[in-house]
Amino acid sequence: MHLPFGRVVAGKGDWRQNFRISCHDPLVIPKLSSLLVRHFQELLTNGRTLLILCIGTDRSTGDALGPLTGTRLQELNLPGTVVRGTLEKPVHAANLSAAIREIEEEASPPLVLALDACLGRMENVGTICVSRGSLRPGAGVNKELPPVGELYITGTVNVGGFMEYFVLQNTRLALVHKMAMTIASALHWALWQVHSEREGMAGQNKQGGSPV
Numbered sequence: 001m002h003l004p005f006g007r008v009v010a011g012k013g014d015w016r017q018n019f020r021i022s023c024h025d026p027l028v029i030p031k032l033s034s035l036l037v038r039h040f041q042e043l044l045t046n047g048r049t050l051l052i053l054c055i056g057t058d059r060s061t062g063d064a065l066g067p068l069t070g071t072r073l074q075e076l077n078l079p080g081t082v083v084r085g086t087l088e089k090p091v092h093a094a095n096l097s098a099a100i101r102e103i104e105e106e107a108s109p110p111l112v113l114a115l116d117a118c119l120g121r122m123e124n125v126g127t128i129c130v131s132r133g134s135l136r137p138g139a140g141v142n143k144e145l146p147p148v149g150e151l152y153i154t155g156t157v158n159v160g161g162f163m164e165y166f167v168l169q170n171t172r173l174a175l176v177h178k179m180a181m182t183i184a185s186a187l188h189w190a191l192w193q194v195h196s197e198r199e200g201m202a203g204q205n206k207q208g209g210s211p212v
Contacts, residue, residue: 016132023126023155023179032186033193035130039151040194043111044080051103051110052187053148054085055137056117057092062157062171065117066091068180076188079195082110096137096145114149115183117176119160119167126175128183129154155179 019035021028044050052073056066070085084099085091091099103112114135120127134147135154157179158171 018129018131020124020127020129023128023175023182028128028182029185029189032128032130032182033189036186036190037193039130039132040111040190043150044194049080049082049108049110050078050113050191051082051084052113052115053091053099053103054083054115055091055096055135055148056085057090058087060165060168061173061176062119062168063092063117064173065155065157065176065180066115068177069115069183072181072184073187076184078188078191081191085115093137093145096148100146100148111151112149114152116152116154117157118154119158119164120156122159124156125158126179127156128179129156153183155183 015035016039021031025031040050052070054066054070054073056063058064058067064087066085067087067090070083070090071087073081073083074086103110114137116135116137118129130151130153132151134149135152136147137145155176157176158167160167
């Protein structure tokens with residue numbers, strides 16, 4: 001598999017690693033959201049917040065997956081979540097290092113979910129991958145950028161292996177848009193479920209009082 005935008009630096013795991021599904025699957029949103037809930041239940045502990053870093057640029061159709069997703073996520077007003085990387089304020093090769101420094105300087109480090117587009121094999125075009133680990137954006141196009149995130153989502157937007165920049169410029173916007181809306185919807189449902197569970201537990205604790 002080619003990842004010209006981002007090469008994955010993966011850790012150990014089972015269901016946590018390299019879950020892949022087509023954006024055309026009729027059950028893609030419930031399947032993705034259910035998986036994301038499991039990730040968030042493990043990683044969003046002790047009041048930790050979530051920061052979704054959507055990497056890419058609106059100057060290239062294929063690389064617009066991140067900014068399109070980020071823009072939609074901001075519109076959805078997700079609970080306990082910060083979104084960086086939108087069509088208006090994209091996070092890309094030129095400012096990624098600065099964005100990472102800002103995150104690292106926060107008093108309470110958030111869980112960073114990195115999101116980026118990638119190129120791959122023909123049979124994987126249109127698929128969305130979720131996995132634990134850090135993403136190294138730009139590695140496939142010989143850009144030295146720092147790894148980012150503890151969890152990542154990538155979308156295979158076109159075929160890789162040759163003339164990557166030309167391929168990106170000639171990627172269909174319809175596919176990229178569909179993938180972005182799918183990812184945003186799955187994240188929306190997953191985060192609201194996690195938020196509702198936390199609210200329910202907080203309510204039970206208040207009603208139950210302090211143990212004796």
